Amino acid sequence: MPDPVISTRDLTCRFGNTVAVDRLTIDVHEGEVFGVLGHNGAGKTTLVRLLNGVLEPSSGTARVFGLVPVADGAAVRRSTGVLTETPSLDERLTARENLLCFAALYDIAAAEAAARVDELLSELGLAERANDRVGTYSKGMRQRVALVRLLLHDPRLLFLDEPTAGLDPAASKQLRDRVRMLSRTRKRTVVLCTHNLVEADQLCDRVAVLAHGQLLALGTPRELRQRLTAAVEVVVEVDPVQHSVAAGVLERLGIAVPAADHGTFTLPHVDDERVPELVTALASAGVRVFRVEPRMPTLEDVYFSLQATGARR
Amino acid sequence: MNRRAIAALVRRDLTAVFRSRALALPLIVVPIVLSAVVPGLMALLPRFTSGPGGAAAELEPLLAALPQAIKAELAQYTAEQALIVLLAVYLLAPLFLIVPFMVSSVIAADSFAGERERGTLEALLYSPITDGELFLAKILVAWLPALLATALGFVTYAVVVNAVAWPEMGRVFFPNAMWFVLILWVAPAVAALGLAGMVFVSLRVKTVQEAVQLGGLLVVPILALMVGQIRGSMMLGSRALAVVGLVVWIVSGAVLLRGVRSFRRTKLISRA
Numbered sequence: 001m002p003d004p005v006i007s008t009r010d011l012t013c014r015f016g017n018t019v020a021v022d023r024l025t026i027d028v029h030e031g032e033v034f035g036v037l038g039h040n041g042a043g044k045t046t047l048v049r050l051l052n053g054v055l056e057p058s059s060g061t062a063r064v065f066g067l068v069p070v071a072d073g074a075a076v077r078r079s080t081g082v083l084t085e086t087p088s089l090d091e092r093l094t095a096r097e098n099l100l101c102f103a104a105l106y107d108i109a110a111a112e113a114a115a116r117v118d119e120l121l122s123e124l125g126l127a128e129r130a131n132d133r134v135g136t137y138s139k140g141m142r143q144r145v146a147l148v149r150l151l152l153h154d155p156r157l158l159f160l161d162e163p164t165a166g167l168d169p170a171a172s173k174q175l176r177d178r179v180r181m182l183s184r185t186r187k188r189t190v191v192l193c194t195h196n197l198v199e200a201d202q203l204c205d206r207v208a209v210l211a212h213g214q215l216l217a218l219g220t221p222r223e224l225r226q227r228l229t230a231a232v233e234v235v236v237e238v239d240p241v242q243h244s245v246a247a248g249v250l251e252r253l254g255i256a257v258p259a260a261d262h263g264t265f266t267l268p269h270v271d272d273e274r275v276p277e278l279v280t281a282l283a284s285a286g287v288r289v290f291r292v293e294p295r296m297p298t299l300e301d302v303y304f305s306l307q308a309t310g311a312r313r
Numbered sequence: 314m315n316r317r318a319i320a321a322l323v324r325r326d327l328t329a330v331f332r333s334r335a336l337a338l339p340l341i342v343v344p345i346v347l348s349a350v351v352p353g354l355m356a357l358l359p360r361f362t363s364g365p366g367g368a369a370a371e372l373e374p375l376l377a378a379l380p381q382a383i384k385a386e387l388a389q390y391t392a393e394q395a396l397i398v399l400l401a402v403y404l405l406a407p408l409f410l411i412v413p414f415m416v417s418s419v420i421a422a423d424s425f426a427g428e429r430e431r432g433t434l435e436a437l438l439y440s441p442i443t444d445g446e447l448f449l450a451k452i453l454v455a456w457l458p459a460l461l462a463t464a465l466g467f468v469t470y471a472v473v474v475n476a477v478a479w480p481e482m483g484r485v486f487f488p489n490a491m492w493f494v495l496i497l498w499v500a501p502a503v504a505a506l507g508l509a510g511m512v513f514v515s516l517r518v519k520t521v522q523e524a525v526q527l528g529g530l531l532v533v534p535i536l537a538l539m540v541g542q543i544r545g546s547m548m549l550g551s552r553a554l555a556v557v558g559l560v561v562w563i564v565s566g567a568v569l570l571r572g573v574r575s576f577r578r579t580k581l582i583s584r585a
Contacts, residue, residue: 053578054582055582086432088433088434089433090325090433093329093332098325104317104321107317107441149436
């Protein structure tokens with residue numbers, strides 16, 4: 001397996017008595033969309049800063065592309081792009097002026113920078129306002145300009161801190177599609193810090209759940225859901241006239257049958273490996289099955305469960 | 314050293330400064346007042362105050378207190394001419410130093426403290442520019458315009474006083490050697506002092522207003538020099554001015570060195 005793009009070992013960052021990141025050990029691999037979930041103050045932004053050499057760890061180690069961020073900061077940052085929660089643009093300048101300045105900071109040749117700025121502004125629907133001062137932009141437009149800035153130098157590793165905050169649904173979808181494309185087809189690695197659990201569920205290959213700087217859980221969204229409970233809730237909808245037959249079958253399988261409504265049974269705590277057996281038994285008994293829907297807990301359920309219990313990985 | 318990055322930042326910050334009316338107005342108006350309006354009025358003054366009991370007579374005690382070298386220089390002129398030379402060449406010299414000081418400190422406040430206040434610092438810190446390049450860019454943003462304002466102001470000053478005083482003087486009398494020391498040696502040092510002070514203050518405060526208020530205290534030595542000139546107790550010749558310039562350079566250098574050491578993104582981000 002190739003070396004991870006990001007590798008931390010017992011990474012810790014303290015501000016006085018506050019521990020912002022506490023003995024964090026993670027590996028993030030090339031092409032992965034890695035979610036970092038946590039409440040405000042969980043340590044997400046501090047982690048991004050540590051990984052970009054903008055903050056110095058109190059103890060432990062971090063490596064990005066094999067480099068130590070705090071020692072080789074400029075080299076690391078040449079390969080990374082960070083989309084912060086606030087767009088961090090000079091309102092007195094136009095979008096184009098802001099972007100061309102950053103293109104120079106990344107040492108992109110002037111002609112290439114101008115072409116790339118035009119291309120990205122156009123893709124994100126900002127071409128017509130490119131020469132207007134950013135101070136006249138809406139919040140969503142500013143966030144899109146910041147997104148253009150993120151993509152200007154085509155970074156191999158992207159940090160997105162609440163990227164869809166302030167974006168309308170269409171722009172949010174556009175961003176999610178772009179993240180997927182960057183990860184799947186261009187092998188870019190993405191670290192997504194978010195409160196938006198639906199977004200994390202849709203985008204992330206793996207997620208880390210943080211609380212008070214500590215890692216509560218790490219895994220794929222599916223693994224985390226299974227960790228919460230191996231049993232799923234199964235909704236079974238049968239022909240209402242066969243209600244009692246179906247109830248009998250379920251009882252014979254040892255499944256507790258709650259009160260049902262017009263042939264629809266909601267069965268809690270069914271081991272997901274028993275779902276095929278359940279379907280076979282109903283069909284063998286001649287029950288007309290209209291719908292069988294196993295319902296896993298959502299990432300949101302997992303997240304709140306982890307935060308509530310402070311469960312350790 | 315990424316020169317393109319430094320140049321881009323300098324260009325960005327200067328564009329932003331001159332797009333802000335609140336900043337651009339004093340940066341344009343104050344140098345005009347100090348380089349053209351005040352020296353023009355001073356050069357005109359003897360024309361309206363000549364005769365017994367006029368300004369020339371009132372300045373006699375001041376003339377008596379002047380150093381011997383300046384007295385000898387003024388001895389070649391009539392009373393009115395001597396008054397013009399005294400006012401335009403000697404008394405206004407410290408006042409002119411406000412131009413480089415004000416330009417460098419106002420721009421430095423916007424560039425250092427303003428970056429944090431506007432929330433634009435974080436994106437810069439995530440870019441590959443090094444701490445040294447960022448610091449150098451910020452220094453140049455404030456220092457270069459101050460030098461330019463000084464040079465333009467000096468030329469304006471020379472043209473205005475020579476033109477306005479022509480009827481009395483009948484020749485070009487400005488600048489003298491002391492002014493070349495002032496412009497080429499002291500003014501750049503004062504500009505450096507203004508920005509060094511602002512760097513020192515800006516790393517410790519959160520808003521431009523706080524930075525300007527605290528950094529503005531550095532204008533006190535310039536005002537003291539001006540009061541000394543007016544009272545005749547500190548009338549400086551070229552050599553003395555060169556020593557003053559050296560002291561200002563040393564102080565500015567020491568403050569800037571301290572600024573360089575404090576200017577680490579790992580420290581800046583926690584204040585961003």
